[in-house]
Amino acid sequence: MYGLIGKMTAAAGRRDELAAILLAGTRAMPGCLSYIIANDPADADALWITEVWDSSESHQASLALPAVRDAIVRGRPLIAGFSNRVETTPLGGVGLPRAG
Amino acid sequence: MYGLIGKMTAAAGRRDELAAILLAGTRAMPGCLSYIIANDPADADALWITEVWDSSESHQASLALPAVRDAIVRGRPLIAGFSNRVETTPLGGVGLPRAG
Numbered sequence: 001m002y003g004l005i006g007k008m009t010a011a012a013g014r015r016d017e018l019a020a021i022l023l024a025g026t027r028a029m030p031g032c033l034s035y036i037i038a039n040d041p042a043d044a045d046a047l048w049i050t051e052v053w054d055s056s057e058s059h060q061a062s063l064a065l066p067a068v069r070d071a072i073v074r075g076r077p078l079i080a081g082f083s084n085r086v087e088t089t090p091l092g093g094v095g096l097p098r099a100g
Numbered sequence: 101m102y103g104l105i106g107k108m109t110a111a112a113g114r115r116d117e118l119a120a121i122l123l124a125g126t127r128a129m130p131g132c133l134s135y136i137i138a139n140d141p142a143d144a145d146a147l148w149i150t151e152v153w154d155s156s157e158s159h160q161a162s163l164a165l166p167a168v169r170d171a172i173v174r175g176r177p178l179i180a181g182f183s184n185r186v187e188t189t190p191l192g193g194v195g196l197p198r199a200g
Contacts, residue, residue, distance in 0.1 A: 003138045005105060005148060023192055034134060034195040036152060038103045038188035048105060048188050050150045052136060052195075084184075088138035088148050091119055094126060095134040095195050 001033065001096070002056040003088035007040070008047045009080045015045050018078040022049070025071025031058025033096055045080065052090045101133065101196070102156040103188035107140070108147045109180045115145050118178040122149070125171025131158025133196055145180065152190045 010018045019037055026035050031054040040046035053059040062068050090096060110118045119137055126135050131154040140146035153159040162168050190196060 001138075003136070003148070005150065019191055026193060029194065032194050034136065034193075036103070036134065036150075036190050036193040036196055038101075038152075038190040041187060041189050048103070048186060050105065050136075052138075086148060087141060089141050090136050090138040092123055093134075093136040094129065094132050096136055 001090040002053045002059055003090045004049070004051040004059070004085070005088060006049055006085040007083045008049060009043075009083065010045045010047065011078050011080050012045060014078040015039065015047060018075055019047055021071050021075045021078070022047070025067050025075070027067070029058075029062045029065060029068065031055060032062065033090075052096060101190040102153045102159055103190045104149070104151040104159070104185070105188060106149055106185040107183045108149060109143075109183065110145045110147065111178050111180045112145060114178040115139065115147060118175055119147055121171050121175045121178070122147070125167050125175070127167070129158075129162045129165060129168065131155060132162065133190075152196060 022037050033054060034050070034052040036050045038048045040048055051059070122137050133154060134150070134152040136150045138148045140148055151159070
């Protein structure tokens with residue numbers, strides 16, 4: 001499995017709008033096992049996105065899906081920056097199949 | 101919903117053993133919607149744990165469950181430290197019910 005954890009900072013005051021675009025644009029992605037969008041209660045403009053994919057190839061391929069491309073185009077003007085990006089190798093847990 | 105993201109550093113060379121304890125000890129937790137344990141491919145002793153609960157109360161209550169208490173007791177000697185802890189307010193996404 002392939003995982004990503006990262007913080008996305010919205011333009012000032014635009015977090016809710018950005019989150020709505022992400023929530024709508026990230027359904028039905030082949031190979032996506034988990035894709036959770038969360039507010040940061042300590043930072044009014046920040047979202048945390050945690051992802052699990054069956055492979056890094058599925059993640060890469062998702063970027064070409066029409067719904068995802070559309071979300072990127074609509075979301076980009078609302079994004080001030082990215083930080084705290086970590087790639088992971090998920091092992092399993094609640095809500096995931098068991099690895100190995 | 102209530103979320104947690106954090107990095108757990110194992111004692112040198114003990115990551116696999118610690119991950120196995122966490123994977124076994126974190127099943128069937130009431131109110132737990134997602135609990136994913138991942139290796140950090142860039143840090144041989146590090147795990148990332150991302151959690152989503154229906155409420156912070158469910159998370160707090162889980163710490164009293166026998167299986168979780170047992171995992172804490174067995175895992176503690178294998179843990180060198182915690183870092184990068186973030187509390188979040190999950191909004192939804194793949195693998196979760198939709199909030200609001």
